[in-house]
Amino acid sequence: MGVTADAPIPQNGPALSQEEMERAYREMLLVRRFEERAGQLYGMGEIGGFCHLYIGQEAVVVGIGLAMKEGDPSITSYRDHGQMLVAGMTARGVMAELTGRSGGYSHGKGGSMHMFSREKEFYGGHGIVGAQVSLGTGLAFASAYRNEDRVSIVYMGEGASSQGQTFESFNLAALHKLPCLYVIENNRYGMGTAIERASASKDLSKNAAPWGIPSRKVDGMDVAAVYLAAQEALEHCRSGKGPFLLEMETYRYRGHSMSDPAKYRQRSEVDEMRRTRDPIETLKAEMTKHGIDDAFFKAVDADVKAVVKDAADFAVTSPEPDESELWTDVLVGE
Amino acid sequence: MASSILMPALSPTMTEGTLARWIKKEGDQVSSGDVLAEIETDKATMELEAIEDGVLGRILVHDGAEHVAVNTPIGVLLEEGEDASAADTVNLAEGGDDKTAPASETSSSSAPTAPVAAPSPVAEPEWGETEEITVREALRDAMGAEMRRDGDVFLLGEEVAQYQGAYKVSQGLLDEFGSKRVIDMPITEHGFTGMATGAALTGLKPIVEFMTMNFSLQAVDHIINSAAKTRYMSGGQMACPIVFRGPNGAAARVGAQHSQCFASWYAHIPGLKVVAPWSSADAKGLLRAAIRDPNPVVVLENEILYGQKFPCPVADDFVLPIGKARIEREGSDVTLVAFSIMVGVALEAAEELSKQGIEAEVINLRSLRPLDTETIVNSVKKTNRIVSVEEGWPAAGIGAEICTVAVEQAFDWLDAPPSRVCGLDIPLPYAANLEKLALPKPEWVVDAVRKQLGD
CATH class of the missing domain: 3.40.50.970 (Thiamin diphosphate (ThDP)-binding fold, Pyr/PP domains)
Known part of the structure; x- marks a missing residue:
């Protein structure tokens, strides 16, 4: 394979089986509805501080999730709720962390941007742009050190893709052939700055080319395309050939955070994207073509709605952390 | 005229080195840039190059010699045509004419002075042989x-x-x-x-x-x-x-x-x-x-x-607890609190103070977080005076923390306001004399103590 894989990924038949399509639909819808509810709870004052919603980008994390193997660690930035749900963390635990309650994954001490699950191999949830890229490279380093068959999935926004430590990490991962899949979620805006105004590199998928890291640019609004690309990339990493880079062309419908009035783009741009490229609607149309009937969608919709309602109820009724929590978990062994 | 080849300083902190081996022999022709010898510093093995043409007239320090102080004459370089006996005329006093320089940027004439040998601590009695x-x-x-x-x-x-x-x-x-x-x-x-x-x-x-x-x-x-x-x-x-x-x-x-x-x-x-x-x-x-x-x-x-x-x-299982300071010297009149290289400075100050009839207790903090406030406070309760010694800057420094600990936890035992000895509040200068002026030395500690005593 060349440095940048431009040729289409070879494919026999449909990218996703019916079972995979059903799972993808369910997971994307869960992320969507979860985030909508989080937005609502924020508006009600139940969630404070910074809260970055994943709405619009669901196909990325769900498509990669389909291709990951159990035990593959993952790490991301502060736009992390989708990653956590797909990693298998409970909607209750994530939502209760957003509301800062004792039932949250960090007992309310982390918040939206800082959540972890040792059990699900999810390493956060990082509030500093780009930090997770070198930390994630370290997860891959650890797998290599221990000779484990695990690929580290490292998500970053296109903003972080220009960070110095991102390039330092590419270099280290290529130098040591680390099993590391870098995923740039290019949602076009780093906070309020369009990618064209922030990056002189016009093709982010080529950003790791100097280190010989193969890459692909992927339609990140198409869960099947994401899945196919992720399969190929993960196979590359798993076979000991070193890191791989995927640039996901995606889009966030909401502002950077809850307090973002999104004056940097036209409302029509968002509407057009939702109307023509929405990942959930696109998959639904494809599934309908495959003869999956309305009863399935209705059942999943109802089920997801119930999960999210349960999570929200839990998150607003779970008690605030005990004041004794203030002094715990500062150091191990104290 | 014949000139001496001096033991060079090959790193900023080098004070002595080993003359690993001569590459040139007595009587060899030497051109500028030729490697004369290999010098082992505490960090690396470096090559000593000639900076003038001539003949290696005499080797004064031979292969394998250890602990050769910087600026010691190690050989004699003769001018072209000069008789070997001219080597005898060279002034071999330390720091003589410097006719060779190492490849590094540091010339021997500007070699730093040797750091003062710090007084040794007493052994860790509980750990046996050392x-x-x-x-x-x-x-x-x-x-x-x-x-x-x-x-x-x-x-x-x-x-x-x-x-x-x-x-x-x-x-x-x-x-x-x-x-x-x-x-x-x-x-x-x-x-x-x-x-x-x-x-x-x-x-x-x-x-x-x-x-x-x-x-x-x-x-x-x-x-x-x-x-x-x-x-x-x-x-x-x-x-x-x-x-x-x-x-x-x-x-x-x-x-x-x-x-x-x-x-x-x-x-x-x-x-x-x-x-x-x-x-x-x-x-x-x-x-x-x-x-x-x-x-x-x-x-x-x-x-x-x-x-x-x-x-x-030497014990295989020797390990120290984090968070525990060590009293390096017991004393009854003032507590000196230091860490890292400043422990040596504090101990030297204590020796000088002792000559003046003042017995200082010297605490080696070892750990800065967590800080062993108990040892500090107990010492202050005994000596009623405290001076912190650190190389860093005064503003929001470790000394500020030490003084606060003393004031908060031993105020009633203090006979004088706690004081700090710190590095000067400036970026550290390069010039040898200025650098020396900027870093704490035993005299500063002695002065701080005497001030607390009302001198």
């Missing part, structure tokens, strides 16, 4: 012992492997543990510190060597935001067993960017532990403890101390 080793060897032994003990421990940093350590601290580790566990890094502190921290989050136990702590600034986000806070932010799910170590503080004549103390920076951060060894026993015992600790630990070493010898327990 041997005299350098702080450098103590650090290396600590890493080696812990790497033998635990396969999850590994060392990474710039020049730690093939080069054997920029300051030779990791000498021999690559040979013993291989390139999987002693790993050279590119000069990218931000990236490799993040990588090591990520590996630590999975339970591995990296030792990150910063060539000097100055470069930890490039990586400070990972030390503070990624390593120190993740335990708390994860509600106790994650741990980060990692060591960040390297030389801290002023070396010798390396200027402002390479000479500063980060003690108060790191000691400020909850979620970190910070230790600052002075002696070889401190270095070995504290570094072993740091590597075993399940938390991120910053180990602030000191380049000038690397080459100094101290007695160190």
Whole structure:
């Protein structure tokens, strides 16, 4: 394979089986509805501080999730709720962390941007742009050190893709052939700055080319395309050939955070994207073509709605952390 | 005219070296740029080049000679056509005409003065037999012992492997543990510190060597935001067993960017532990403890101390507790609190004060976070006076913390306001005389004590 894989990924038949399509639909819808509810709870004052919603980008994390193997660690930035749900963390635990309650994954001490699950191999949830890229490279380093068959999935926004430590990490991962899949979620805006105004590199998928890291640019609004690309990339990493880079062309419908009035783009741009490229609607149309009937969608919709309602109820009724929590978990062994 | 070839200073802190071997023999023609001899410093083997043409008339210091002081004449260079007997006419007094210079940027005429040999601590009585080793060897032994003990421990940093350590601290580790566990890094502190921290989050136990702590600034986000806070932010799910170590503080004549103390920076951060060894026993015992600790630990070493010898327990299981200070000298009249290289300065000041009839108690903090306030407070209750001694700047420094501890916890025992001896509040200058003026010395400590006594 060349440095940048431009040729289409070879494919026999449909990218996703019916079972995979059903799972993808369910997971994307869960992320969507979860985030909508989080937005609502924020508006009600139940969630404070910074809260970055994943709405619009669901196909990325769900498509990669389909291709990951159990035990593959993952790490991301502060736009992390989708990653956590797909990693298998409970909607209750994530939502209760957003509301800062004792039932949250960090007992309310982390918040939206800082959540972890040792059990699900999810390493956060990082509030500093780009930090997770070198930390994630370290997860891959650890797998290599221990000779484990695990690929580290490292998500970053296109903003972080220009960070110095991102390039330092590419270099280290290529130098040591680390099993590391870098995923740039290019949602076009780093906070309020369009990618064209922030990056002189016009093709982010080529950003790791100097280190010989193969890459692909992927339609990140198409869960099947994401899945196919992720399969190929993960196979590359798993076979000991070193890191791989995927640039996901995606889009966030909401502002950077809850307090973002999104004056940097036209409302029509968002509407057009939702109307023509929405990942959930696109998959639904494809599934309908495959003869999956309305009863399935209705059942999943109802089920997801119930999960999210349960999570929200839990998150607003779970008690605030005990004041004794203030002094715990500062150091191990104290 | 014949001239002497002097033992060169080949690094900012070199005061003596070994003349490994002469490349030229007596009577050999020498051209400018020819390698005359190989000199071993405490850090590396370097070549001594001729800077003038001539003939190597006489060799004064022979192959293998150790502890040759900088500026000692080691040979005589004759001018073309000059008779060998001219070698006898050369003034061989130390610091004679300098006709050769090393390849390095430091010429022997501007060699730094030798750091004053610090008074030795008494041995760790509870650990039995000791041997005299350098702080450098103590650090290396600590890493080696812990790497033998635990396969999850590994060392990474710039020049730690093939080069054997920029300051030779990791000498021999690559040979013993291989390139999987002693790993050279590119000069990218931000990236490799993040990588090591990520590996630590999975339970591995990296030792990150910063060539000097100055470069930890490039990586400070990972030390503070990624390593120190993740335990708390994860509600106790994650741990980060990692060591960040390297030389801290002023070396010798390396200027402002390479000479500063980060003690108060790191000691400020909850979620970190910070230790600052002075002696070889401190270095070995504290570094072993740091590597075993399940938390991120910053180990602030000191380049000038690397080459100094101290007695160190030989016991295989020797380790020191983090968070415990050591009283290096008992006294009844004033408490001097210091850490790292300043412990030596405080001990020297104590000797001088003793001559003046004042007995100082000297506390070697060893650990800056957690701080052993109990030992400080108990000492103040005995002596009723306290002076903190640190190389770093005064503003928001460790001394400010020490004085506050004394005021908050031993106010009624104080006979005078606590005071601080610190480095001057300026970027450290390069010029030898200015640098000397900027760093704390025993006289400053003596003055501070005498001031408290009303002199």
